[in-house]
Amino acid sequence: MKYLSLLFAATVAAPAVAQEVPKPFTISGSVALVSDYRFRGVSQSDNAMAAQGGITLTHQSGLYVGSWASNLAGWGQFGGANMELDLIGGYKRSFGPWAVDVGLTWYMYPAGADNTDFAEPYIKVSRQIGPVSLLAGVAYAPRQEALGNFSATPYSRGQKQDNTYVWGDASTGIPGTPLTAKAHIGYSWGNPGLGPNGTSVAPTGEYLDYLVGVDATFLSRLTLGVAYLGTDISKREAAYLLPNFSRTKDGSSIASGKAVVSIGLAF
Numbered sequence: 001m002k003y004l005s006l007l008f009a010a011t012v013a014a015p016a017v018a019q020e021v022p023k024p025f026t027i028s029g030s031v032a033l034v035s036d037y038r039f040r041g042v043s044q045s046d047n048a049m050a051a052q053g054g055i056t057l058t059h060q061s062g063l064y065v066g067s068w069a070s071n072l073a074g075w076g077q078f079g080g081a082n083m084e085l086d087l088i089g090g091y092k093r094s095f096g097p098w099a100v101d102v103g104l105t106w107y108m109y110p111a112g113a114d115n116t117d118f119a120e121p122y123i124k125v126s127r128q129i130g131p132v133s134l135l136a137g138v139a140y141a142p143r144q145e146a147l148g149n150f151s152a153t154p155y156s157r158g159q160k161q162d163n164t165y166v167w168g169d170a171s172t173g174i175p176g177t178p179l180t181a182k183a184h185i186g187y188s189w190g191n192p193g194l195g196p197n198g199t200s201v202a203p204t205g206e207y208l209d210y211l212v213g214v215d216a217t218f219l220s221r222l223t224l225g226v227a228y229l230g231t232d233i234s235k236r237e238a239a240y241l242l243p244n245f246s247r248t249k250d251g252s253s254i255a256s257g258k259a260v261v262s263i264g265l266a267f
Contacts, residue, residue, distance in 0.1 A: 029055035029066075032264035037070050040165065040186055040201070041209025041231035043254035044084065046073035047247045056088070064103075065089045072109075073248075081112030081197065090122075097127045105139075107146075115196045118146035120163075135169040141190075147201065149193035163190030163201045178218060182227070184211040198244040203255075208232040223264045230257030 030053065036043050037050035044050075056066030068086045090103020101124040109116045122139040141147060141163045148159035167186035174181060185208070192205030213227025233255040238245045247254055 024060045026058050026060075027055065028058070028267065029053070030264050030266040032262055034260060034262040036258060036260045037072070038229055038258075038260060040188055041207075041211075041229055041255060042203065042233075043247075043258075044070070044072050046249075047252070047254055047258070048073075054086075062091050062093045063089075064092065081109035081116065083110050084108070085110055099126045100124070101126070109197075113196050115145045116199055118144045120165075131175075132170060132172045137167050137169075139165045141201070146195055146199070147191055148195055149191050150195050161191035163188065165201070178216050180215045180217065182211070182213050182215060184229075185209070194241060194244055200241075203241055203245060204233050204237045207237075207255075221266050223262075223266065225262040225264070226259060227262075228257060228259050231255045 032052045034050050034052060036047050037045040037052065050070050050072075052068070052070040054066060054068030056064055058064040066088045068088065070084050072082055072084055074082045085108045087106040087108065088103060090101060092099060092101040092103075094100075102122070104119060104121045106119050107117060118141055120139050120141040122137060124135055124137040126133065126135040128134075143160040143162045145160050147161040147163050149161065150159070165186060165188045167184065169182070169184045171180055171182040173179070187206070187208050188202045189206035190202035192202065194200050194203065209229070209231045211227050211229035213225060213229075215223050215225040217223045233253075235253060238253065238255065243251070245254060246252060
């Protein structure tokens with residue numbers, strides 16, 4: 001929580017800092033509370049609330065760098081450490097109605113083991129068609145120890161595997177209201193099983209995740225959201241991952257469908 005406190009303090013101060021940033025640069029960011037932190041449909045916070053925040057510095061050329069953080073379930077739970085800190089860098093450029101975004105996310109877990117950190121390059125293509133915003137993306141994490149299957153028999157320290165994730169997003173404003181309807185579908189495939197500290201980006205090898213929801217935005221900055229999301233991972237498929245792949249309080253699934261509520265403030 002110390003890291004989140006520092007991040008929150010930096011975010012609150014950012015509007016004043018933004019005024020001092022040279023003209024070719026802009027700063028943007030947000031802070032949020034969510035009733036459950038889901039990464040590609042799977043809870044990283046033990047089906048509990050999470051505090052999150054991020055900040056991005058963008059150059060007028062399209063280059064950008066940023067960071068984002070969230071608390072996690074903690075040691076012994078799916079998610080491994082107590083905090084996730086992502087470092088992000090990339091380049092975004094428009095080609096007519098299309099926008100192409102190419103970059104890399106470095107997933108870090110402070111106070112966790114070094115072999116839980118991993119890098120994931122991505123490419124996203126988006127465009128506006130009438131009132132509808134569409135986006136398609138591919139993220140490929142090359143062979144790394146954090147993606148290895150440490151639950152395999154025999155146990156293999158230093159094993160390295162890769163992972164691929166493809167997804168699509170769509171959103172549209174509802175005329176005459178502050179509401180935006182949104183939907184997401186993603187598909188992940190990689191090495192099945194649990195990696196270091198019980199983490200995994202493809203716990204059953206391959207699975208589908210989905211989301212449908214509505215956001216309400218007020219004063220251009222405050223957003224209240226509700227979404228129903230989950231995966232197609234069945235209890236039978238996840239059985240060999242237990243007890244890591246379940247909620248600590250009652251053993252319930254951390255990948256089944258669930259309504260998630262959020263409140264966020266952007267700047």
